[in-house]
Amino acid sequence: MTTKTLLVTGASAGFGAAIAAKFAGNGWRVIACARRAERLAQLVDRFGADRVHTAAFDIRDEAALRAALDALPENFRGIDLLVNNAGLALSTAKAQDCDLAQWRQMIDTNVTALVTLTRLLLPQLIERRGAIVNISSISGTYPYTGGNVYGGTKAFVTQFSTNLRTDLHGTGVRVSNVEPGMAETEFTLVRTGGNHAASDKLYAGAHPITAQDIADTVWWIANLPPHLNVNRIEVMPVSQSAAGLQVVREA
Ligand code: NDP
Numbered sequence: 001m002t003t004k005t006l007l008v009t010g011a012s013a014g015f016g017a018a019i020a021a022k023f024a025g026n027g028w029r030v031i032a033c034a035r036r037a038e039r040l041a042q043l044v045d046r047f048g049a050d051r052v053h054t055a056a057f058d059i060r061d062e063a064a065l066r067a068a069l070d071a072l073p074e075n076f077r078g079i080d081l082l083v084n085n086a087g088l089a090l091s092t093a094k095a096q097d098c099d100l101a102q103w104r105q106m107i108d109t110n111v112t113a114l115v116t117l118t119r120l121l122l123p124q125l126i127e128r129r130g131a132i133v134n135i136s137s138i139s140g141t142y143p144y145t146g147g148n149v150y151g152g153t154k155a156f157v158t159q160f161s162t163n164l165r166t167d168l169h170g171t172g173v174r175v176s177n178v179e180p181g182m183a184e185t186e187f188t189l190v191r192t193g194g195n196h197a198a199s200d201k202l203y204a205g206a207h208p209i210t211a212q213d214i215a216d217t218v219w220w221i222a223n224l225p226p227h228l229n230v231n232r233i234e235v236m237p238v239s240q241s242a243a244g245l246q247v248v249r250e251a
């Protein structure tokens with residue numbers, strides 16, 4: 001059986017690290033990308049350099065992204081699966097109180113970098129009849145206070161996935177959009193600027209999704225028979241559900 005190759009972004013933590021480990025541990029070659037090189041190196045320590053290639057760069061830096069792709073070793077060059085996972089939310093403030101620089105960082109990471117990498121890899125994904133899994137979020141579907149631009153970026157990812165599927169019609173390339181709800185990773189630490197107490201409080205007693213749950217979901221999607229495409233999959237913890245609308249009443 002030919003060894004397949006995964007490129008996963010955001011592989012230094014959370015979903016991305018679990019996805020990298022799941023695939024590397026099950027015989028795939030993995031290109032693991034993120035900024036924190038020392039975290040990525042742990043994957044090489046676990047699975048070996050013939051199984052995991054690391055590329056440490058800021059995904060918002062297009063020149064660095066192109067250089068990382070150009071520098072791929074020969075045996076990691078044919079990519080069969082792209083998992084666009086790197087992303088972040090910054091702040092839970094209401095729109096009127098938000099910092100514009102944080103909004104731009106979310107758009108640059110969650111949207112601009114994602115489409116750039118996707119566009120660069122499309123020719124080889126088409127040639128190899130590969131697959132794309134985009135990690136979106138329930139926040140792209142359900143509004144919540146403080147979701148503003150983060151939810152907007154994820155709505156983009158969800159619609160981009162649907163539109164990609166349509167454009168790739170007839171190529172054999174599969175496109176799936178994974179929309180997780182509340183999951184315990186470093187996500188809330190990043191969102192709150194490193195507030196461990198806030199992160200612990202959010203997840204306490206909620207039995208949230210784990211990074212392993214999402215890695216297992218992506219593994220399932222990637223290993224379905226080639227005639228099947230999971231278009232969208234929304235996953236929440238049992239403890240989470242959508243709540244209703246809000247109304248302001250005059251006194
Ligand atoms: P983590 O914070 O644990 O991981 C985020 C990953 O993204 C890290 O590996 C980080 O690496 C990488 N990343 C962030 N910014 C950049 C950048 N500029 N350049 C390169 N890599 C970057 O969060 P999650 O695992 O939870 O998040 C993964 C994805 O899942 C995100 O897209 C998130 O929006 C989405 N998601 C998360 C949910 C949750 O509740 N946790 C639910 C739904 C979706 P490094 O810092 O080393 O660069």
Ligand code: 8X3
Pocket residue numbers: 136137138139147180181182183
């Ligand atoms: C992360 C999930 O609901 O906290 O995308 O925005 S949520």
